[in-house]
Amino acid sequence: MKSCIFPAFTLATILLTGGPAAIAQSGPEETPAAESAADTDPMQDPMQIVRGAKAWNETCSRCHNLRSPSELTDEEWDVSVTHMRVRGNLPASDVRDILAFLQASNNQ
């Protein structure tokens, strides 16, 4: 494949997702991911913690033992779960539930 095709392919792939456009239009405060902050409020959805505990057990243990929620602070879990979202190709809905469970369970 000629080299000029690759940038076009890459650009097209990125544009097809519409993600950067969404971020540019909404600004950092209103990115789809930023909206997830409200979605991780168990006060609005008490069952989220239950779903999160289930997803945590099913998802994380596919590759490694389960860390205790108390090992990390809320901030650290936020970063760690994002890292695992990318590494493990986790669905965002599962990520939000797992994060809510871990932050509600770490006693910090």
Next chain:
Amino acid sequence: MTCAKYRSMVLATVALIGLPALAQETQEQSPPDPQTAALLERIEQLEAELADLRGEVLQSAETASKAEATAQDAVDRIAEVQDQTSPGPAYAVSPGMPDTKWHLAGYADVGFVGGDTSGPDSFVSGKFNPSFHFQYKDFLLFEGEFEYATTGDGETESELEYSQIDLVLNDHAVLVVGKYLSPIGQFQERLHPSWINKVQGAPAGFGHDGVQPASDTGVQLRGSIPAGVTRLTYALAVGNGPRTTSEGGVELMGMGSDDNSNKSIGGRIGFFPMPALEVGGSYLTARVDGIMNPDMPVPSGSGLPLDARFQLWGVDAAYTKGPLAARFEYLKSERGKLFTATDEEPDGVLLPDLEMEAWYGQVSYRLSGFSDSEIIHRLEPVVRYGEFSISGHPELEEENAQNRLNAGLNYWLAPTIVAKAGLEWRDYTVPGVPDETLIQFQLGYGF
């Protein structure tokens, strides 16, 4: 008419109208009969009772009003206490966090390798792999990992395992740019850290000089699409791709720049028909150039293949439920004929087609439900068998082609700290190459 007549008429009218009334009034003022008197007395009693009831109702209303006020005070107090306590850790999530958050993680291991091998029994310093994660709000993550190790002659070797920026595009897509671990297969991207890997080393063919790509530099689009309990995952990558080594092999790791303008295209599709089962397929295609030394005779026009197609495909599966983890991976790569300079042939040599094939199956089981013993709970036996074959490169084949069996017992000191003891039998497939039996101990810690 005279006044006298008027007076007479008025008096007569009054008399006619008023006299019967006067007569009636005279009758009412007379003592009532006994029945009427009883009724009147009864009416007076009822009026008294009604007055009492009115008083009681008023008193009840006043009591109810006081109770309502007391209840309202209690509700206000509860709300006040909730306001003071509810921002606690259980439900305080993202809104109170800073824009930039970070997390230091990684793993390290130390160990011992001995047995019937070509080398001496030796303690090994293992690896130290710190990884750094910096996240901006909820949509951008930088992650990078170094690997430090001490070589046999005491030198410290370091390598940037990956250094990537992840941009969360939406719920189903993340854009990854930089140097990243190869998304081909499962082992390299997810299972190789020593606190995750159930065995001391990589399966045959899945480490260095194997068929498994280690990393690449480029751009990835990856994510997941959930549907009920099923999940579809994808990782599509465009990168610099592999490169020809000075030994005539193929180096599958992320380079800081490309040696040609052809980019590799590859990735992996995974599917979870149920939460415990994952199946996947991987593919990579690229072109690799031969190495041209500056003083090498230019073979242009000779019809020699100065570059070659490289492609790789594989399948994988994993079943993980409770204490059981069973895995299988298969990878095969092919590179066409290639004219290139090598360490042994600096003026160039035409290499034949190169094929590599590797697979492994692994089963581990944590004995957590077998006994009340705390020690038994922490034990995890593991068995892995794999094969790695090479054709088209005799030196690589002699050095690496083998059937490998691992049997080990792990003891988990903590969920991320494991002590491993195991045996590894290497049955080299090239005739004349002596087989090896390794005794391996390793202590791995994920942090």
